[in-house]
Amino acid sequence: MAVLDSIMQEGLLVDRAWFSRQGVESTAVDYYLRSGKIEALVHGLYRKPGPPLKWQQVVYSLIVLGHDVHVGHLTALSYHGYEHSLKLGVAQSIRLYSAQSLPSWVEKVEIGPGFIKMKRNPFPNGSVGLVDVLFGTWDWPIPYSSAERAFIELASTLETREDILQAKLMFEGAANLRPMLLQSLLEACGNIQTKRLFLWLARTIGHPWYKHIDISRIYLGTGKRQIVSGGTLDTQFLITVPKEVQDGQRLTISDQPRGFIGYSPRIIPGRFIPNSDPNSSLALRHKNTHLAIPVDLLESEPGTDGYSQCTYKAFTMDM
Template structure:
């Protein structure tokens, strides 16, 4: 391998942490030609995990190493969300968490590469495309191995859980999550509520927060939150809550 190519290889190895995917399109933008990448693979510096993605040879890479590439190299908004985000921050230890599934949210009209969706990460990827919240609001950095990824903050994660109610997420379980979130920052919650486009999510969030009796709820300015008009039936045959104009499961209303 020519000296210049060795220099480029060493620079790449130093600049990128181990345990992450390297997107081929990003590498080309950084000055690494497809021909050079072929040489690196032939020399067993890197190996392919699908069309358009490389990893260091025999490196141990999990789905978060793929998320790192999507966020930092390809500029996508995809991020660990809902219960997965809570678990990564140690906020869901009291819940039944599935070790074989990761919940990810991504903005509408963003295309997630096939290499990420098709590669066997050892778990199932549940990717939800939605823009009910701004892509860059309410995210935090979580350290993983030798790198970090952006994941939903606890407040955003709860809203993402509520987005899936009742189709794939029981509301009673979200209430159990909400009960443990007694130290949210009112300003952060306020910003999320004002920016949220889902009336259902906002009403349910406020209902659960008030029911949980959190002190931070009292510092919210609900006059600035658009709660829409008309009734929302979350479940059939449930109990109607006049204040928020929602119908919730009967078993939730008897919880004190």
């Protein structure tokens, strides 16, 4: 048991090949199994008996077993403090990036909320923008995308109007991104559409760091790219984007839980808003001012296309 304790930490998942590399023979592994000193989670995968697994233990075990993997996309954004923009009450699967196929046991291990291996990696080479986050008693280093890299990873997966509107809400809270790191990441990014969409979102929202990005050093390819059908063409980045968020020229509205706080523009009275639950508030944005109005302060009349014409009740604004 002394040998096992010296090489295998609590919570680590290993296979027989790992034991072999540590000088532990197969017969010794069988003995550890029979004696209950290790247990099999699935065929060929072992751990010391202990409390329920956490997903971070699975990720670190993958790294120990030789897989080049990091935590990114929405999972990394949540870690960096942007979880308030995600769907409340919905468990988000852990987003992983890896140049290799993950072993089949990743899907078989019973652990919530599950894993998603991202198919589209805008950074096929290099580790720029990755940071190690220490986890657990042993301070295991787990690579995460920085917020800057994670936002670019997010941009690489936006395909619908709804995706873009949700991403825009998250971008609105990203006032403290580092322009030097963003510059390096955008120059290293291998996906033209991703870079154009990220830069369009950054310009549309207008955070101060955008002014420090040297677009002339970023290869943006040629020709037009359609991101959403029925959208409007942005003449700078040559992508079709939702009409209602093009440079903040049109009103955009999103339903958020009551008490939502974010960054939104000004509301122009008399525009259309989606029908909403009376226990919600409306985050209204136009230009650079935020306003969140509880629905019960609004009056509305049914309109077409599931929308309502709204007026203000017990509420006045001087814009």
